[in-house]
Amino acid sequence: MLKSHPIGVFDSGFGGLTILKQIIKTLPAYDYIYLGDNARAPYGPKSFETVYQYTLEAVKWLFSQGCPLVILACNTASAKALRTIQQKDLINLDPNKRVLGVIRPTTEVIGEFTKTGQIGILGTQGTVDSNSYLIEISKSYPSIKVFQHACPAWVPLVESGDFNSKESDGLVKECIDRLLNMSPNIDTILLACTHYPLLMGKIKAQLPDNVQVVEQGDIVALSLQQYLDRHEDMKIQISASQSTSTIQFYTTGDAHEFASKATYFWGEPIDAQKVNLLSTDVLNS
Numbered sequence: 001m002l003k004s005h006p007i008g009v010f011d012s013g014f015g016g017l018t019i020l021k022q023i024i025k026t027l028p029a030y031d032y033i034y035l036g037d038n039a040r041a042p043y044g045p046k047s048f049e050t051v052y053q054y055t056l057e058a059v060k061w062l063f064s065q066g067c068p069l070v071i072l073a074c075n076t077a078s079a080k081a082l083r084t085i086q087q088k089d090l091i092n093l094d095p096n097k098r099v100l101g102v103i104r105p106t107t108e109v110i111g112e113f114t115k116t117g118q119i120g121i122l123g124t125q126g127t128v129d130s131n132s133y134l135i136e137i138s139k140s141y142p143s144i145k146v147f148q149h150a151c152p153a154w155v156p157l158v159e160s161g162d163f164n165s166k167e168s169d170g171l172v173k174e175c176i177d178r179l180l181n182m183s184p185n186i187d188t189i190l191l192a193c194t195h196y197p198l199l200m201g202k203i204k205a206q207l208p209d210n211v212q213v214v215e216q217g218d219i220v221a222l223s224l225q226q227y228l229d230r231h232e233d234m235k236i237q238i239s240a241s242q243s244t245s246t247i248q249f250y251t252t253g254d255a256h257e258f259a260s261k262a263t264y265f266w267g268e269p270i271d272a273q274k275v276n277l278l279s280t281d282v283l284n285s
Contacts, residue, residue: 016073038253044124
């Protein structure tokens, strides 16, 4: 029987767990390895070069763990690192391996949600500054108008565990108001950060009834399923060889802290292990 290979899922911290959770619901038969670069998070304020270097190190590590396919479940990493890794690095690392992101699957379908043709984007400073969503949406839906606003306080708010507090209401309202003030015709808001779904209740409470909120988990999961259906060779590599799938969680930060905070995103307790990316031999080759 052929050995199965896990799908790697990478995020700068915890947010990618919201993506992984939906992927597993859609594709429960595969093995998964999740890696959060918590020791160096957040990625949003960091430069393109820094995010690229950090993301490349993570991809190399996941490859070294037997993952032939890695999903960058992080908007900032997808915006600042994915294209370079795909075009420059994969040919030297292993041309048979693949790295996919969360931006393109989202932008390929986001136009189906709006009736007014006006969409708002809420994301990290890095994602907004990259203009990746503006560029990619214009390719699929050139007539749609896109308005962006960065919410740098939201990620630390979520990771602190204070996102259900009354104090967080003001931070959420401020960002929503600034985005909606850009145009009265925005009828769809995309949460372009995987942390933001944990604020969904507070976000919806600040919105008029005619404005809907879109998160990425289901979109990315369906896109991955379609990708595997189109690429039978990859599907064969990751096909599970046992009756139950496995999920391994790793972090570059403190494993106990990661496991504790991950429950906000995962919904149940997990076990995590610490890994030092910079000490991995594959990164020094």
